[in-house]
Amino acid sequence: MSKPVNLDILNSGQIRNDWSLGEIEAIYNQPFNDLLFAAQTIHRQHFNPNQVQTSTLLSIKTGACPEDCAYCPQSGHYNTGLSKEQLMAVEEVVTKAQQAKETGATRFCMGAAWRSPREKDLAVVLEMVKQVKSLGLETCVTLGMLDDDQAQQLADAGLDYYNHNLDTSPEYYQQIITTRTYENRLDTLQNVRDAGINVCSGGIIGMGEQTQDRYGLIQQLANMPEHPQSVPINMLVAVEGTPLGEVEKLDSIDFVRMIATARIVMPKSYIRLSAGREDMNKETQTLCYTAGANSIFYGEKLLTTANPEAEADMKLFKQLGIKPEGSEATQEELVQELAQELPKKKEMFYDATQA
Numbered sequence: 307m308s309k310p311v312n313l314d315i316l317n318s319g320q321i322r323n324d325w326s327l328g329e330i331e332a333i334y335n336q337p338f339n340d341l342l343f344a345a346q347t348i349h350r351q352h353f354n355p356n357q358v359q360t361s362t363l364l365s366i367k368t369g370a371c372p373e374d375c376a377y378c379p380q381s382g383h384y385n386t387g388l389s390k391e392q393l394m395a396v397e398e399v400v401t402k403a404q405q406a407k408e409t410g411a412t413r414f415c416m417g418a419a420w421r422s423p424r425e426k427d428l429a430v431v432l433e434m435v436k437q438v439k440s441l442g443l444e445t446c447v448t449l450g451m452l453d454d455d456q457a458q459q460l461a462d463a464g465l466d467y468y469n470h471n472l473d474t475s476p477e478y479y480q481q482i483i484t485t486r487t488y489e490n491r492l493d494t495l496q497n498v499r500d501a502g503i504n505v506c507s508g509g510i511i512g513m514g515e516q517t518q519d520r521y522g523l524i525q526q527l528a529n530m531p532e533h534p535q536s537v538p539i540n541m542l543v544a545v546e547g548t549p550l551g552e553v554e555k556l557d558s559i560d561f562v563r564m565i566a567t568a569r570i571v572m573p574k575s576y577i578r579l580s581a582g583r584e585d586m587n588k589e590t591q592t593l594c595y596t597a598g599a600n601s602i603f604y605g606e607k608l609l610t611t612a613n614p615e616a617e618a619d620m621k622l623f624k625q626l627g628i629k630p631e632g633s634e635a636t637q638e639e640l641v642q643e644l645a646q647e648l649p650k651k652k653e654m655f656y657d658a659t660q661a
């Protein structure tokens with residue numbers, strides 16, 4: 307059993323960028339109740355504990371990615387039955403953003419399966435960012451690697467967040483991706499930070515990594531010059547046809563420990579429940595909220611994997627007394643509205659698995 311963590315230090319409100327692996331290990335391995343208490347205490351110092359930020363994610367260009375991320379059905383290296391799609395038209399994306407807003411999302415994230423954007427494609431994405439932002443939504447894109455000029459163009463277009471995950475520890479990384487290096491990822495994040503765009507960066511657990519690798523991932527994120535403003539913690543969605551298609555499912559308590567640890571070492575970051583949520587029962591999701599998760603992807607599809615229906619999310623929010631951050635409607639109004647609107651919105655999000 308790890309040494310007990312001194313809660314006075316945790317509660318000091320200090321933001322640190324010098325976490326040692328040993329400290330992170332000690333936090334992660336606290337008795338579960340102590341860990342959740344510490345995480346919830348810190349969460350309350352920086353956030354309304356009864357609010358969760360809601361983002362909707364749309365795949366604007368799906369499949370045929372040249373990268374070989376071992377978990378990803380969009381990689382052109384694996385045969386997962388996923389059809390590839392061209393970059394969507396700006397008008398189509400803006401329509402879906404408008405629908406996402408009406409369904410209660412406050413941030414619209416657009417994901418493209420690229421190694422890095424080509425100039426002509428980036429020009430289209432810049433237009434998407436401008437138009438989605440003009441709807442009053444926060445914007446986020448994930449387009450692969452960026453150089454400093456591309457990051458600046460996105461900043462000039464008004465982009466709020468750029469998502470680029472580290473995925474795992476530097477040590478385990480080579481088991482997961484060989485077509486780009488950890489350093490490449492850190493460089494992109496530096497370019498994004500330098501351009502003044504908020505960073506969204508996290509990782510995936512349940513990919514066969516050791517617990518040590520989870521500490522390593524958290525350490526990399528927490529020791530960046532500035533903590534990522536948004537930290538998505540994903541649970542692997544094992545997709546048949548990918549190298550990780552048969553990996554044993556992660557224990558949900560380990561996942562909650564990861565959320566709580568991220569909350570404690572990055573007190574001001576939004577900790578996001580991302581992929582894998584559809585495999586979690588409402589009790590596990592509730593524990594994640596208690597552990598300090600305060601952001602979710604919300605909508606019918608999360609890129610190419612299933613996402614719990616928005617209506618179920620709103621029902622759980624209502625049971626827990628959670629309100630979507632920034633939403634003018636109460637959750638009761640949203641549940642009612644969703645019950646009426648969802649059947650009409652079945653085509654709202656691109657379902658790549660049905661293409």
Ligand code: SF4
Nearest residue numbers: 371373375378381419
């Ligand atoms: S995770 Fe992103 S970069 Fe990796 S294969 Fe999938 S789409 Fe490509």
